[in-house]
Every structure is written in C-alpha cells, then in structure tokens.
Amino acid sequence: MKQNSPQIVIIGGGVIGTSIAYHLAKQDACVTLIEKNDLASGSSGACDGLVFMQSKKPGVHLSLAMESLNRFESLQRELPIDIEFKKTGGMVIIETDAEYRAMEKFTREQQAIGLDVRLLDQSQALEKEPFLSPSIMGSTFSPLDAQVNPISLTLGLALAAKKNHARVITHAKVLGIHTKNNRVTGVATTQGNFDADMVVNAAGSMAGRVSDMVEMSMPVQPRRGQIVVTHAGKPVLTRCLISAKYIAAKYDPSLADKSGQGISMEQADNGNLLLGSTREFVGFNRENTLSGIKKIIRQTAAILPVLENFQVIRSFAGLRPYTPDGLPILGPVRSLDGFFMAAGHEGDGIALSPITGDLMARMLLGQKIHIPLDAFSPDRFGSNGGKHHD
Amino acid sequence: MKAQYHVIIVGSGVAGLSAAETLANQGLDILIIDENVHTGGQLLRKTRPTSACFPKFDPDRMKSKGFNLVRKINKIQSIDWLFQAQVLGIFKDRRLWVHIEKGEKGSAEFLEVRAEHLILATGARERYLPFKGWTLPGVMSLGSAQILMKSHGVLPARHTLIAGTSPLMMVLASEILGNQGKVTALLDENPMIKKLRFLPLISHHWPKLMEGAIYTARMALNRVPMRQSVRMIEARGRDGFESAIVAKTTPEGKVIPGTETDYLAGALTIGYGFVPNIELPVQAGCDLEYQKDRGGWMVKVDETLESSCRSVYAAGEITGIAGAKKSFIQGKLAAMTILKRLGKTTPGNRKIKFQKDIHTLVSLDRQQKAYASFLNQLCQVPSSAYAAIPDDTMICRCEEITMGTIKKSIQQGFATVGSLKKATRCGMGRCQGRICGPVIFDIITALTQKSPGHVGCSLSRVPVKTVDIKAFLTS
C-alpha cells in the first residue's frame, strides 16, 4: 500500500461496494469496506444474474452496460473463484400482438445504434429454445446477453480485493459519518470508528438512509423482487429469457401493475431454474408473499410449460435500489467534500458492477474518465434530493 | 373446512394431540394439520401390531398414554383434521399455506387458512456426524430404519449394524430383534464413564433408568456385541453398504490410530441425537435461541409457551429436545394458555383451579429439564469430532460439497452459516439444509470457536418442503 495515500471507506458489501473495493485495491489504494451483515446479504445475494443488453433503452444506460459487458471476461480470469460468466445470448418473449409491435419499435431503435438484436417469429424462437410454449407470438434474440452467478461475483470481487490488501470488515454497521469543515473525516460503526478521507455510499437500497446521516436526501427506494427456485433438473433452457412485459414494467411502473409483472427465467450452471420476479414498493420488507410466488409460477409456466415437471425448493426476495429516473447515482456530492455516491442500480446492478467499480475507482483517485457521467451525478436531483417518485 | 379457526395445531405428535384434547369441547373451531398419514408423530409411528416375541414394554407409560389420547381424540367430532398435508409456509397474521397431497379431486391441492391462535408442534429430526461413505445406499438414520419396520414391516437388512450416540440405538436394536432380524453389533460412541457421569441428572426419573436397564439386559440375552468409545470411520461397499471400519477413541473423543476394526453387515443405521424442526417457526417470525444441552437452535418461548410472535405458541420437541413426556406437558400447557387468553376454563374448573393447573404444568415442564440435559449431553459428540472430519467426506449431500471445500471457505473468512452457504452452496439443494444445516453449524463452531449467535442458523424460506409446480397449475 502506498504511503500517505488517502483512506477510502466504502459502506456496503454488495456487488457495487466490492467492485469498487476491488478496482481501488488493484491500484494499491488504501481501502476499507464495511458491511453490516455478511457480504452479498443485500440485493446482490437475492437476485438473478442476467447481464442483459437488449433490455436497455439506447442512450447512456445502454452504453454503460456495453462497457460493463466487455469487462466481465477479464473478471472471469482475474477473480479467484469461478463467477460462472457465460455469453448465452438472451431472448425477450413476446406473447401478444401489442407486445410484438412495441418490440418491433424497441429493437429498431437498438439496431440503429448498432446493437446486435433481431426479431424472431414463433417457429424461429422455438428452434432456439424447443421447450418454449407454442402459444408465444415470437421473441427477440441478441447474442450479446449473458449471465453470471451474482453471489460468486460479489464474493470473488471481495476475495480479490482482500488479496490486494483491502480491508473487508463484515458485521459492522455504519451508524454515522464524521465530518469537519464540510469534509468527511471518518465513519462510526458498531465495531468502532474508522478514519476516512473519502467515504463511498454503496449501501444499495439503504443508500438513502446512509445519506440521511449527513442530512442529504437521495431518492433511492427499495423495490422488492421475489424469485422462485426449482430443484436442479436436466437442461431445458440455454439462454436467459425475459418477457416483453418485463421491459414495459421496467420503464413504466404504472404498466407493472396493469400488464402483469413481466418475468425472467434462467437456468443456473447446476440446473436450478430461477424464476422471477416481482417489482413492488413495500418498504424494506423482504418477505415472500404467496400471491407473488403464485403469479411468478403461473406466468413462467405459461411460457415454459415443461416447468410442470419441476419442483419448487425455495423462494427469496431482494430489494432493488430504485431511483426515479431509472439511472444509478454515481460520483462526488458537491455539498460535502469526500462523500461519494455509488448506488441506485435498480434491476441492473449485477450487469453494471464491473464498469461502476472501474469508474468509481478512477473518480476517487482523481484519474481521467472517458465516459460522460453527468446523467448519473448525485447533484441531478437538486438540493433537496429531487422529486420523489411514488 | 373453514377459512379461519380459533386454533390451528401443526403437528399431531403427542404435543399436538395433548393440546387438541385440552382445547376440545370448548366451543372452539380447531384444526389439526399433519403431513403424516397417521396421528401420533414419532412416538406412535406404528401401523403394525407389536411383535409377538417381546411382551409390551413401556415403562414410563408414554406409549399407552399416547394411544389413549389418540382414541379419545378420534371420538371428538368438533375437531377438523388434515392429514398428508404439509404446511409450506406461514405468512403475516398467521395465515398458513398448506399443500394437501390428495385433495377433493384426487390430485394435489393448496389451501390457505388463518389461525387466530397457532400452536406449532412440529417435533424433531435426527442429527448426523458425517463420515466417509455415509451417503452409500444401505446407510440410514435410526429413524428411517424405524419407519421401514413400523410402517412398511421391512427390516433394514438381515444383519444390521447400529452406531452412534442416540438412546434410540437400543430401541431400534430391540425392534429388529423382535422382528426376527439380527443385530451385528451396537457401537456406542460414548465411553461408559460419560454415561455414569450424567446418571445423577436422571436419578429422579426411575422409569428412564429402568428402561435403560431392561434394554441392556435384552441386548445381553440376545448376545448382541456391544462396544463403547468407538467412532465410525468409514462405510464401504461397491453399490451399497457392505462393511464398516470403526476405531477406538480416547475418553476425550480422539480417534486412536491403529485400533481400526471392520464389521460386515447388510445395513448400517446411525443416530447422533435430535434437533428441533424450526423451519415453520422461523417462517412465522419467531425468535430462536441456542442451547447446546437442549438440542441446539430452538424456538424461544416464555413460561407459558408463547413465542416472540403474539398468539403463536410452540410445544414439544421444538422448544428443546426432551422426549415424549415434556411434549405431553407442553401441549396441554400451550392449550391452557390459549384458553386463559380466550377467557375459557376447562369444564367444572373454577378460575382459581385453572390458574393452579397452569402453575403445575409450568413446574412439571421445568422438571423435564434435567432429563433433557441428560439426553442431549449423552447424544453430543465432542466438538473435535466435527473438526476432524476428513477433507474428502461429503457434508452437503444435495449439492455434493465436501469437508475440504467447507474448510477452505471458512479459512477465507466465510465463517457464518449464512456466508458459508453463499460461498459453497451447502444447504441450497433439495433438502434446503435440513440434513446438513446442523452439521455445518457444528463444523464452523468447532473450527472457529465462535459463539452460536455469531455462527448463526440456517434460515429457511417458503416453501419449507419441496412442492411440485403441477400443484400450482391445478390449484
């Protein structure tokens, strides 16, 4: 570790916090990550592992995702454990005429910026995934979409950070942030105080609470997602699937309730199917509901009828860090020196974690950045934290 | 069936039954749910007549009391029953999600039902100490062997080897002999001194002492070889169990090299005591506590058996392993607590007597603690046994995770049950950690010496048992 280098404290041991820690430690920075429970005990340990490109609108979001995708392969090599990254390709399943028309338009916009995505009719879709229901209208397909094991990714990033001399402290909850002359000087935790020249708020859906500690309002809200897991069965899916309703639900919360939640499906390396998910605003409640579980199963089984030969072994729920404009909050906060935000990735935190870690490390170390980041600035919400959604 | 009941009892073991008896005939709507085909739980798991070879043997009269209870309750019309029905989850406001194996249309069905007061009496399951080859076909738990014989009338094998620390070893041996089977040997981990040292704990429980003495005499009469201070090292066989390697241990429980011997048999049955079935209480949101001398993680209850969740009560083995008598007492006590809260008193009882009954039950319940302590200490293997499991031994059977993988992850800092699960997938498979969960807790504790609260407990989520997706589509 470099002498006299600034002390950086990261709050939160999810995929975002650990990625920042890893990218900083790789550059010999002096970094301490503080997590109140176990690593990956937040959303990063209770989610799917889709690295989906074609679900994103062309623009800053998609370019960020593409930058991120390119980094997964090197992470697969660098991290000390297998993160199960696979470029499986992905499909958006279309069930109605209206969806077909909407996806036609959506893909045309994506193709215009050069994204490799095409529309398939019913028989082409079934050729790719023979277990799909013949009742679907068709699908889109992109070879770019990939999947990864989100827990292994988070733990792998943390282990690699530790190897590069980052301190990773678990079961320590940050209770307050010390400041002096409008600068952060450290954090107070249940395991004592830690000095810091810079503090990074990577507390996921709880980032709003952490910002409140310095009387700064950040509009991050928990948005619950429930997932149902089946037993490890024989392979029935090669690619990851989402429904066209998912895209609608993602960009328009009012549609989420009307048109059903929109589902996602993937089969993990060892054969478990992950069926997801709901999108609900219910505060910090992480419980599963029977109606949520039933809805997920009915909707996924309609698309993949072979599910009737599977068994449910468990369910779980995570809290996505939602922001009103659907973009993460990344970068320094103007009103408090040394305080940085890295939260609010909603349903894309896994996919965006490599680029987020890289960018944040550069920002923290004062290095040059090649991507315009204004759209992600914490200051975009105004002094009072901007408009609250919902 | 109603959509809501005054009281729902999950589990029809002796705890559930004695609760039902106390609650009956008070004008309350009562529902009992059990996943089993029969009432009676672990104690009365019996569909075949007792063997002709041995006279009925029931020194503390638990079994006959149990059967009496079943007879009485079967006559009560006002209780609703659901058998072969698993409670898969408990949601807010004591709403139960039940899976009925054969519903009205003959296929599986779901049912949602709400309880104003909920008694959880889900009993216990067995604890394991993994060794090389313990996943071979033909190696089974004592309880599974009992079920084979009691429910299906099948011996585990012609020659059965019995090993472990559990008092059930003698019970099983006796049952095998009664069914004209052969017991190759009874291999007890415990040294004789340990047993003698714990004896004072049950000096007031003479039926238990007598039970032990009679079983021992029966083993001697039938010339069953009995060895003490031995540990199972390996189960061997090509396609199924054929032989076992066993070694002697020091009084501290360390294996003495060079003392290995082998036993040939058709089946190996093992048992290392019991752990409470806490999955449903966790679902309901009940706080847990850890007490080594009472079986490990269990539901935390107050004196009158209410859990940390209002109107959710726990009775029987799930509040600490102590055998049938405590389950009888606690079932009744939980029911009385509810009656008191509802302003009901048992027929003919005036309020004063009622209060006194509750006091008596509370103190009776407390008296069971000494026996509980005896039972659980007897079953405990020394912590060093968990630390010494060889690296190539399978720990999580569903996900095929070995001791070597687990040790490596613990060294990397994943030293809580929750983080180890994330790092290795142990406990994420079909059984959701019901078998390996307590083992993993013991391994982490043995290797890190951290407190139970720090190591934690594997927390289940809905559904607590696997369920066919078909059931969702037909329901």
Ligand SMILES: Cc1cc2nc3c(=O)[nH]c(=O)nc-3n(C[C@H](O)[C@H](O)[C@H](O)COP(=O)(O)OP(=O)(O)OC[C@H]3O[C@@H](n4cnc5c(N)ncnc54)[C@H](O)[C@@H]3O)c2cc1C
């Ligand atoms: C059902 C579901 C499916 C999803 N599917 C996908 C997908 O397919 N692809 C994808 O890219 N993304 C997906 N996501 C989104 C993804 O999970 C999140 O965007 C991502 O995990 C956010 O990571 P994070 O590190 O910001 O938050 P978290 O993982 O929640 O980490 C924040 C951490 O901060 C800790 N913390 C909070 N407060 C404090 C404090 N005061 N002191 C110390 N520590 C604190 C928490 O304990 C937590 O561990 C899904 C999410 C859900 C719920």
Ligand SMILES: Cc1cc2nc3c(=O)[nH]c(=O)nc-3n(C[C@H](O)[C@H](O)[C@H](O)COP(=O)(O)OP(=O)(O)OC[C@H]3O[C@@H](n4cnc5c(N)ncnc54)[C@H](O)[C@@H]3O)c2cc1C
């Ligand atoms: C394998 C085994 C064998 C035993 N054999 C003997 C013996 O031979 N003699 C002896 O004296 N003691 C024996 N015991 C000890 C026994 O635990 C006590 O004697 C006593 O029977 C416990 O009563 P209980 O009511 O607390 O629990 P149990 O008798 O275990 O009853 C619990 C009931 O809850 C039901 N249940 C659990 N979960 C669910 C769910 N999710 N949904 C629906 N129903 C559920 C079970 O089917 C069971 O019927 C044995 C214990 C075990 C674990």
